[in-house]
Amino acid sequence: MRVGVLAGLAAIVVMALAMPVRAEGDLERGNYLLNSIVACGNCHTPKGPDGKAIAGQALAGGTVIEVPVFRAVAPNITPDKETGIGAWTDAQIALAIREGKRPDGSIIGPPMPVEFYRSMSDNDLRAIVAALRKVPPVVNKVGKSTYKIPLPPAYGPPVGRVADVGRGNPVAYGGYLADIGHCMECHTPVIDKGRLDMTRVGGGGRELPVFPAGTVISANLTPGNPAGFAHWTNAQFKETMRTGIRPDGRALVRTMAFDWYKNIKDGDMNALIAYLRTLKPVKN
Numbered sequence: 001m002r003v004g005v006l007a008g009l010a011a012i013v014v015m016a017l018a019m020p021v022r023a024e025g026d027l028e029r030g031n032y033l034l035n036s037i038v039a040c041g042n043c044h045t046p047k048g049p050d051g052k053a054i055a056g057q058a059l060a061g062g063t064v065i066e067v068p069v070f071r072a073v074a075p076n077i078t079p080d081k082e083t084g085i086g087a088w089t090d091a092q093i094a095l096a097i098r099e100g101k102r103p104d105g106s107i108i109g110p111p112m113p114v115e116f117y118r119s120m121s122d123n124d125l126r127a128i129v130a131a132l133r134k135v136p137p138v139v140n141k142v143g144k145s146t147y148k149i150p151l152p153p154a155y156g157p158p159v160g161r162v163a164d165v166g167r168g169n170p171v172a173y174g175g176y177l178a179d180i181g182h183c184m185e186c187h188t189p190v191i192d193k194g195r196l197d198m199t200r201v202g203g204g205g206r207e208l209p210v211f212p213a214g215t216v217i218s219a220n221l222t223p224g225n226p227a228g229f230a231h232w233t234n235a236q237f238k239e240t241m242r243t244g245i246r247p248d249g250r251a252l253v254r255t256m257a258f259d260w261y262k263n264i265k266d267g268d269m270n271a272l273i274a275y276l277r278t279l280k281p282v283k284n
């Protein structure tokens, strides 16, 4: 009898531990991040000839991102078990995002922005995985990437635990958002072998592919660009980020993920601006 009661209690305790603590909050947060600043879909969702995401194909992969040193094919990251990542565990998906390792131990190559995702907090990572699990599965078998450069054996030592960055300090929180949005991956010039020149962070000048064809030079976001964002009002920045139209009326190409950034909440926009306004002037 005593044993039965204890076993029953133990079962309840085990059940409580196995229940995801913030399941609903996770899903909401994860959906928000996926559909706004993090914008995995800017690479992983197939696009039509107009460069816009194809409806009903969210995260189904197949987009080819070609530069001189690689031809990368964005994989299907929907929960389809055969052609997507539906057979992976949550921990395996998390490791792929934050450390660039697949379950078979192989390394995920560029342009998957793993270096930036390394600073993603445990809570946001769990939220994104929860949201990926709920994306409608799409059957879409995509080809393999080819690289003319060697991939690193790893993107760094194991990440371990990453705490949330509080919203109390807008510059720090905005910097965190810029990291998980990998803004500076595209907006920082590269030096030898494609390494980002972090002494010139935000300086732009990178040549990036435009889907379906052509290239574009990323904008200099620092005060060193006399016509650039650093000299715009906050309202002009938000409008550009949400519509893809600059204050002078020139449209941005869809390499900039404004179809997703339009969902960034105002408070997060303000934090992002607070961070971006701390960038040192870079001339290019």
Ligand code: HEC
Residues within 6 Å of the ligand: 038, 039, 040, 041, 042, 043, 044, 065, 072, 073, 074, 075, 076, 077, 084, 085, 093, 096, 097, 102, 107, 108, 109, 110, 111, 112, 113, 128, 132, 144, 145
């Ligand atoms: C800038 C483009 C880009 C962005 C943004 C991006 N990815 Fe990727 N991702 C890729 C490419 C390209 C590959 C394949 C690289 C290769 O073949 O080694 C990849 C690979 C992966 C893989 C491995 C899948 C497999 O079957 O091998 C996963 C999982 C993944 N990405 C998830 C994500 C998630 C989740 C996000 C958002 C948090 C994201 N990616 C954002 C381009 C991107």
Ligand code: HEC
Residues within 6 Å of the ligand: 037, 178, 181, 182, 183, 184, 185, 186, 187, 208, 216, 217, 218, 219, 220, 221, 227, 228, 229, 237, 240, 246, 251, 252, 253, 255, 256, 257, 272
């Ligand atoms: C995949 C690469 C990529 C990412 C990621 C990216 N950008 Fe951009 N961004 C560009 C390119 C390319 C342009 C120039 C587009 C054009 O000229 O049509 C641009 C333009 C801009 C502009 C217009 C500036 C001007 O002077 O015209 C702003 C502002 C901007 N980006 C901010 C951001 C922020 C903030 C983030 C992160 C949330 C971000 N970008 C992420 C590629 C990127």
